[in-house]
Amino acid sequence: MNKEYDVLIVGSGAAGLYAALQFPENVRVLMISKRELTLSNSSLAQGGVAAVLDKSNDNFKLHIADTLIAGKYKNNLQAIEVLVSEGPDDVMKLKEMGVAFDLDERGRLQMTLEAGHSRHRIVHHKDSTGKAIVETLIEQVQTHKNIEILDHTLLYKLEKTDKGFLAGLIFSDGSSKIIAAHYCIMASGGIGRVYQYTTNSAIATGDGITLAYMLGAKIKNLSLIQFHPTAFAAENDRERFLISEAVRGEGAVLLNCDGERFAEKYDSRGELAPRDVVSNAIMLESRAKGNEKFYLDITHKDPEFVRNRFPMIYEKCLEENIDITKQWIPVFPCQHYLMGGIDVDLYARTTVDRLYAAGECSHTGVHGANRLASNSLLEALVFSRRAANDITARLQKEDNTPFPDFAEQEDLSGKELPHGFRTEIRKIMQDCHFVIPKPEAVPDGLKRSKEILDTLNNGGYTVNQDFVEARSLATVACIVLQEVMNQHDTE
Helix, strand or coil, rough: CEEEEEEEEECCCCCHHHHCCCCCCCCCCCECCCCCCCCCCHCCCCCCCEEECCCCCCCCCHHHHHHHHHCCCCCCCCCCCHHHHHHHHHHHHHHHHCCCCCCCCCCCCCCCCCCCCCCEEECCCCCCCCHHHHHHHHHHCCCCCCECCCCCCEEEEEEECCCEEEEEEEEEEEEEEEEEEEEEECCCCCHHHHHHCCCCCCCCCHHHHHHHHHCCCCCCCCEEEEEEEEEEECCCCCCCCCCCHHHHHHHCEEECCCCCEEEHCCCCHHHHHCCHHHHHHHHHHHHHHHHCEEEECCCCCCCCHHHHCHHHHHHHHHCCCCCCCCCCCCEEEEEEECCEEEEECCEECCCCCCCCHHHEEEEECCCCCCCCCCCHHHHHHHHHHHHHHHHHHHHHHCCCCCCCCCCCCCCCEECCCCCCCCHHHHHHHHHCCCCCCHHHHHHHHHHHHHHHHHHHHHCCECCCCHHHHHHHHHHHHHHHHHHHHHHHHHH
């Protein structure tokens, strides 16, 4: 392992992997992944990638309009225009790399419909599109000699210098090292683990957002959190698997505890309204009925079609003793996606020089107040490519002489971290800022989150994964709840 790199990429989801592939062979890239390379929110993306690939039935204006409607017109229009106009080329590049998107009987890309879209424009690989994309990108990255990959590696600190960054890494055996990089792309994913229940992977603790915040980067709209209406309502599991939007797109209906359809009572678009609308409908119906039992029913469709179209969902539900061709699927809203994050411009540049952010940890403004289904993988591709191209252009102009000498080790030992901080933060967030927020609970929740963060920062604890993730969750909770307070004060 070297001590200096041109670019450090934090995260191995779609944004991190795709960015790495854009750099020429003479650029030294270090990519780190907190756990195994395949564990990311990107890998869990089921539905697909939204892109205007059939110009005879679709156009950029329609995709832009759908994105604006879902985002309640709080989107950055310029960012959407970049996303929608450049995205199709990136999707076709994935196809050329070997991503096996589903084809129709004539051998053309098969496109499905999802909630909020006015056209069939979602290309997919069955119901595990993200996994197919990530696995293909990993294969590609591993063939590039200029890209060094470290899995089971945690970034615990990022320090700015005149020439770039000093980054502190902790490895799975507990050892640590400090490396230098002229540029950093933060592609560290979301914040799902700040909630009791989430569709996010175990690594989604907001570490990248926290480290960028500690550097002074602007964080924007972190309180804009999307709750997916149809997560499988497991009895105990904190990480809940998603019943994709596409299941409703193929005709599944939502039922309340009495087995009645209800979504159209709350919105004329019924089950195919945007995610926040459907989530709100479930919560309001839950209050009206005094019951949290809800179901998706696709039993009226041909069983063979259901098994072929949704093989992963079918198998996952079978593991929970639910045969979706014969039984209703228990569902309930759950934390799913983050619309805000580290604020970036159209080239994924943050407000800290040489620091870039792409994917879910970033705030491009594309999603506005609510993400349109299947725009997330597209955003990860488009803006990570733009970040890499911008860095490459800058590297070519710069005389990147070596960093001055720096210590490659530091003492991370300290007191043992007490249990319970993370659990308390999750309960605060679930109480204060779930689907229908409780503004009255926010002041006390914020006060306690700040106390926890202060204890963590000044407690002299050993710096390890447990500490870093607890610090991240507390920081994220503070930023979100402070933002909610500020909004409430200005209303």
